[in-house]
Amino acid sequence: MTGSLAQAPPEFFSAVRERFDQAAARAGSVDRCFEIGGRAALLRFAGRALHDVLTPALDHLAAPPDSPPDLTVLLFDTATTGVAPPPPAWASDAFRPRGEIEGFDDGRIRTAFQLGADVLLMYDRERREALYWSSDHRKIPYWERSFPLRTVFHWWLEDQPLQPVHAAAVGLPGGGVLIAGLSGSGKSTAALACLDSDLLYAGDDYVLVRTSPTPHVYSLYGTAKIEPDNLARFPRLRAAAANGDRLDREKALFFVNSFAPEKLTSGFPIRALLVPRVTGRPGTSLRPSTAAEAFRALAPTTLCHLPGAEGAALAKLGALVRQVPAYTLEAGTDLAQIPETILGLLLRPENS
């Protein structure tokens, strides 16, 4: 990094927080509580605009407004409130690809700038308080709407046996599966195929896993995203796309709460980890795999998307894959066979 810091991280955090207070005083504040991994998180918005963009993904986790929060997130945008944060306290070449700001993590204050969404994120570990700023809520891309605050949740839960992971999750109340893989690997297709079955839906892209005392997955986002080309396989869903007028440039985004709220679950014990492989053949089957293969499907994509995710997150993911059996999900073109195959696994005596 070139140049020196204009402000130390705690001072910069305080300066941005003061701007949030000004923004809330101007535009009014909107409070929403959500239950994240069994803990209450309070989201305080300056004005309604960001609220309306970011909360549909979390609506299924709404908690009573008087829940004592374990995390408080203060969110504002300049377009709505007319209030901007101070200029960056770091040099222009300090932005790193994962969003980290080189030299701007002092152990207490975490900072990231999410390129593409152009969102500033900060977290004070001592106060368990986070800041979220966007220049304009209309610039928030569809993918940020599908998994808002994933980085804040990662920072908040760093010291707990909890980790946001890049995976889908479907199952029954007594147990279910994680489906891990790269974007385009078929995990969203597999998860969406389960909406027409007895399986419940915890997420298709990011979910929260608990690694101890027993493996468990918590839903984070009641959303789904699929490539527009893939929509033809889900004709019932087409009208439910939240961005149906933008499918020439965006994946189709769905808020499952808006059309199938009964399918959403807050979570379940994890019985297995599946790595999908699209076969092109009609049938779907499972093939035993290894913990290392499951780890390769889960860990690099999770760590590479989360600023500051390193040893602790790696260890949690390693612990997870060592506790549950792994399978390759040989996913076929007959979508109905995907939930049937997963149900068959979950109904085996060892998983009930």
Next chain:
Amino acid sequence: MGVPDQRSLCAGETKLDPSVVSRSGSYRVASAKIVWQCFEDELVVINLETGKYYSINATGAAIWKLMEAGWSPEASLSCLLDGVPGEEARRQVLAFWAGLLEEGLISPDPAQSGEPSGDVPVVLPWSPPSIAVFSDMQELFLVDPIHDVDDAGWPSRPPEGN
């Protein structure tokens, strides 16, 4: 995306040059951004600076452990190839060290003597060390993080972007 972008960096399939390896020197993991987990028959290494990740077989995992413990490449040869005949096996081990260097996963560690220390991992039966390189996450790290910036210095793009 969808299918991992993978290439093999095995001793027999590449032009890795064992002469780049200092046989009596010590090496260390090149950066705190390089993290790994060891499984029963595979070591998975992730470079969080490049987005590349690696699947290393059991023999390679044993070499990695020796490297971490401060063993030199030469010392690793005597440990790993005890009872394994042939110059080809020596070349494969040194080429593996060269592969770790080429990928930037290890760097010379002048603070260590290169003398054997610590537990000796046992590898039986012998198989050549290998690395599979996965670069499907690399695209994320090739994005130029310096955007257009607004008047205050914050990265910015038009509303219809992405």
